[in-house]
Amino acid sequence: MTFYKKLSPFYNLMVFYCIISFLLRIVLLFHPITQSSFTILESLKIFSLGIISDVFTFIVASVFLWLYLIFISNSKYNKPYGYIILSVFVGLFAYVASGKSIFSEYGGALPKIVLIFIGIKTALSALLLFLPALKDKIRYWLFAFVMFLYVLLILQNALSEYFFWNEFGVKYNFIAVNYLIYTNEVIGNIMQSYPVIPLFSALFLVTGIVTYFILKGSKNYINAIPSFNEKLKISGIYIVLFAISLFAIPNLAKTENSKNVFVNELQANGLYKFYLAFQNNKLDYFKFYKTSPEQKAYAILKEQFPAISGEKMIRKITSDSTENHKNVVLITIESLSAEYMKMYGNQQNITPFLDSLAQKSLQFTNLYAVGNRTVRGLEAVTLCLPPTAGESIIKREDNKNKFSTGFLFNQRGYNVKFMYGGDAFFDNMQDFYSGNGYKIVDKSSFTPEEITFSNVWGVCDEDMYNKAIKVMNAEAKENKPFFNHIMTVSNHRPFTYPNNKIDIPGDIKSRDGGVKYTDYSLRKFFAMASKQPWFKNTVFVIVADHCASSAGKTELPLDKYRIPAFIYNPEAKPAKYNKLMSQIDLIPTLFGLLHFSYESKFFGQDVLKPDYKPRAFIATYQDLGLIKDNVLTILSPKQEVKQFDLELNPKPGIAPEYQIDYNEIPMKTQRTDLVNETISFYQTASDMLKKREYQKSVNINPKIDSGFKQASLKNDKQITRSERSFQ
Structure with missing residues (x-):
C-alpha cells in the first residue's frame, strides 16, 4: 500500500x-x-x-x-499507557462535572458540551482498553x-x-x-x-x-x-x-x-x-476607515449645521410658536420597500390602505433607509445618527442613556413606550429601549386571550394593534400625552398570518401576502383608532425599517434602500416633500412640525427648514455611504473610497418624484469635497460614540433662551401650510 x-x-x-x-x-x-x-x-x-x-x-x-x-494508534492502549490515558479522562470528567471548572465560569451550554465530549472520549477509551x-x-x-x-x-x-x-x-x-x-x-x-x-x-x-x-x-x-x-x-x-x-x-x-x-x-x-x-462585527472607524484631522472633521460638520455652538455637535433648535404636545404614534413597518406601493410603480395592489393614507399625509417621497437590518432602522428613528461601522448601537454594550427620541418626549412629560409583537430580547431591543427610558410592551405582556395568531417572530400585527389600542386608551385617561413606537413583525419570512383576512392565504407563505396582510392590519388599526377620543389629537408617523432585500450589482444599490415614509395628522392638509432625505431626518422633522424647542445632538435635521441641505446616508455593516448632488460616496475598510455618478434610469408611467432606479457609474475623478464631507459625518459620529458624547447628559432645557430664534419658514408656501396644520 x-x-x-x-x-x-x-x-x-x-x-x-x-x-x-x-x-x-x-x-x-x-x-x-x-x-x-x-x-x-x-x-x-x-x-x-x-x-x-x-x-x-x-x-x-x-x-x-x-x-x-x-x-x-494501537500502542496507546497497551499497558500501562492505556490506564494512564483513561485515568486522565476520568479525572477531567470529574473536574468538569464538579461545576467548579474553568468552563463553568463561562456559563451557558459550554460546560455541558465539554462534559459530553469528555464523557464520550472516556467511554470510548474504556471500550478500546477493556x-x-x-x-x-x-x-x-x-x-x-x-x-x-x-x-x-x-x-x-x-x-x-x-x-x-x-x-x-x-x-x-x-x-x-x-x-x-x-x-x-x-x-x-x-x-x-x-x-x-x-x-x-x-x-x-x-x-x-x-x-x-x-x-x-x-x-x-x-x-x-x-x-x-x-x-x-x-x-x-x-x-x-x-x-x-x-x-x-x-x-x-x-x-x-x-x-x-x-x-x-x-x-x-x-x-x-x-x-x-x-x-469584523466590531469595526473601529479610526483603524479601518479614511479619516481627517479631528478639527477639520468637526469644522466640515459645522458647515452642514451652522447652528452648532462650540466644537461638538450641540446646537439649539428653537421655534417661534408654542410647543404642541400632541400624542405621537411611530410605526416602523418590517421590510416595506418603496416598490411595494402603487405610486412607486407596483401594479399588484398589495398596499391599498397605505396608498390611500399617503395621499392624506405629509409624504416624504425621496427618503432612504440607513441600512438593511431592523436594528438599523430602529437606531435611525431613535438616535437620529448616521449608521456607524460594525454592529448597530442597539446591540452594543454601551447602548444606554443616549440622546434619543424617547428622551426628548420623556422630558416633556410623555408616556414613552416601545411596542413589539415578538420577544424584545431579540436583537437586544429590550436592553436598548429600557436603557433609554422606554417602557416595553412585547409578547410577554399579552394574555393568552389576546393572541389569536403567532409565528416564530411573535403575534400577528392585528394582535399587536389591538393591544396598542388598549394601552393607548389607558394612557389617554392619565391626562398625559403619549409617544408609542410600534415595530411590526408580520411582513417577515415565513410570511404566515391568519387565513381569511386577505385574498392571499396565509399558509402559502407569500411575500406579497405578508405585505398585503401588513397593510390590512394597519387599516384595521386606523379604523379602531379613529373611534377613540384621542385620535384627533394624535400624529401618526409611518416608515419602513428597511427594504425587503439589499442585494444588487453594487455595494449599495439605491433602489434597495428607498422606503416610503409619511406623517399623518387627522386635522392636517396633505402635502409632499420631494427632496432627498434620510431616515434619521424623520423625527427631527416631526419635532419641527410640533414646534419643539430643544438643544440637539441629532445628526438628523428638520428637512422643512430652508437651510436644510439634501443628502442621505445608506450603509451595510462595513460600507458607509453618502448620497448628495447625484453622487454616491462610499467609505470602506482599509481606507478605501469609491464614488459613483448617479444616472436616473426612468421607468414609464411613474411620476418623477417616485423614480427609484439609478445606474451607479464609477467616477474617474473624485469629488474631494464630497469625500471630505462623507468622512466628516461618519468620523464625527463615531468619535462622539467612542468618547461617550452622544449621551443624554447635555444641559437641555425646553425653555431655551428666546434670543435663539430659527429662520422663518414663511418663504416656503408648501412647508408653511404643513406647519400650520399641526398647530
Whole structure:
C-alpha cells in the first residue's frame, strides 16, 4: 500500500467539497435574485479563483480531521499507557462535572458540551482498553462517523449558503453571525419557512450515500494504521499546506474586486466570508476607515449645521410658536420597500390602505433607509445618527442613556413606550429601549386571550394593534400625552398570518401576502383608532425599517434602500416633500412640525427648514455611504473610497418624484469635497460614540433662551401650510 493512499481521507473529502462548491456556484449564478449578466472572463474568474479558494479553505477546515487521524494508534492502549490515558479522562470528567471548572465560569451550554465530549472520549477509551476484541470494529465505526460528520457539514453548509443567498443575495455576512446568537428565532423561522422534515431527510440520505463511497476509498487508512514515521510525513505535508493556505486565502479574497458585486460574492468562499464577518462585527472607524484631522472633521460638520455652538455637535433648535404636545404614534413597518406601493410603480395592489393614507399625509417621497437590518432602522428613528461601522448601537454594550427620541418626549412629560409583537430580547431591543427610558410592551405582556395568531417572530400585527389600542386608551385617561413606537413583525419570512383576512392565504407563505396582510392590519388599526377620543389629537408617523432585500450589482444599490415614509395628522392638509432625505431626518422633522424647542445632538435635521441641505446616508455593516448632488460616496475598510455618478434610469408611467432606479457609474475623478464631507459625518459620529458624547447628559432645557430664534419658514408656501396644520 503506497504512502499516497494514506492521504485518501483528506483528498476524497476535499474533492467532494470542491464539487459541491462548484455546483453551488452554478445554482447561485442562475438564481432569480442574481440580477446580473456575466462576461466570459467574469465567469472564468468566478469558477477558477473560486475553486482555488475552496481548496485552501478546506485544508484549513480539515485541521480537526488531521488531529483525529494522527492520534489513531494501537500502542496507546497497551499497558500501562492505556490506564494512564483513561485515568486522565476520568479525572477531567470529574473536574468538569464538579461545576467548579474553568468552563463553568463561562456559563451557558459550554460546560455541558465539554462534559459530553469528555464523557464520550472516556467511554470510548474504556471500550478500546477493556474490549480489545472489538477494537477494530469500534475504531472503524468511529472513523465512519467522522467521515459522515464531515460530509454532513459540507452539505449542510451548501444548503445554508443557498438559503442565505435566497434571503439576502450574498454569501455569509454579518447577519449570519447574528443568527448564531438568536438561534430560537432563526431555527423557528427555518422550521416555519421551509419543508424541514423532507429537506433534512433528503440531506441525511444523501450524506449516507456519499459517506459510503468516501469510506470505500478511504478505509485503507484505518485498516492499516500509518506508522509513526508515516504520520510525521502526513503531518509535515499538512502543516506546510496549512501555512500556505493561511497566506493564500486572504490574498485570494483581495481578487474579489469586480465592480459587479455578484461576481465577488460568487467567487468568494462562504466559510471565509463567515470568518471575516465574525472578525469584523466590531469595526473601529479610526483603524479601518479614511479619516481627517479631528478639527477639520468637526469644522466640515459645522458647515452642514451652522447652528452648532462650540466644537461638538450641540446646537439649539428653537421655534417661534408654542410647543404642541400632541400624542405621537411611530410605526416602523418590517421590510416595506418603496416598490411595494402603487405610486412607486407596483401594479399588484398589495398596499391599498397605505396608498390611500399617503395621499392624506405629509409624504416624504425621496427618503432612504440607513441600512438593511431592523436594528438599523430602529437606531435611525431613535438616535437620529448616521449608521456607524460594525454592529448597530442597539446591540452594543454601551447602548444606554443616549440622546434619543424617547428622551426628548420623556422630558416633556410623555408616556414613552416601545411596542413589539415578538420577544424584545431579540436583537437586544429590550436592553436598548429600557436603557433609554422606554417602557416595553412585547409578547410577554399579552394574555393568552389576546393572541389569536403567532409565528416564530411573535403575534400577528392585528394582535399587536389591538393591544396598542388598549394601552393607548389607558394612557389617554392619565391626562398625559403619549409617544408609542410600534415595530411590526408580520411582513417577515415565513410570511404566515391568519387565513381569511386577505385574498392571499396565509399558509402559502407569500411575500406579497405578508405585505398585503401588513397593510390590512394597519387599516384595521386606523379604523379602531379613529373611534377613540384621542385620535384627533394624535400624529401618526409611518416608515419602513428597511427594504425587503439589499442585494444588487453594487455595494449599495439605491433602489434597495428607498422606503416610503409619511406623517399623518387627522386635522392636517396633505402635502409632499420631494427632496432627498434620510431616515434619521424623520423625527427631527416631526419635532419641527410640533414646534419643539430643544438643544440637539441629532445628526438628523428638520428637512422643512430652508437651510436644510439634501443628502442621505445608506450603509451595510462595513460600507458607509453618502448620497448628495447625484453622487454616491462610499467609505470602506482599509481606507478605501469609491464614488459613483448617479444616472436616473426612468421607468414609464411613474411620476418623477417616485423614480427609484439609478445606474451607479464609477467616477474617474473624485469629488474631494464630497469625500471630505462623507468622512466628516461618519468620523464625527463615531468619535462622539467612542468618547461617550452622544449621551443624554447635555444641559437641555425646553425653555431655551428666546434670543435663539430659527429662520422663518414663511418663504416656503408648501412647508408653511404643513406647519400650520399641526398647530
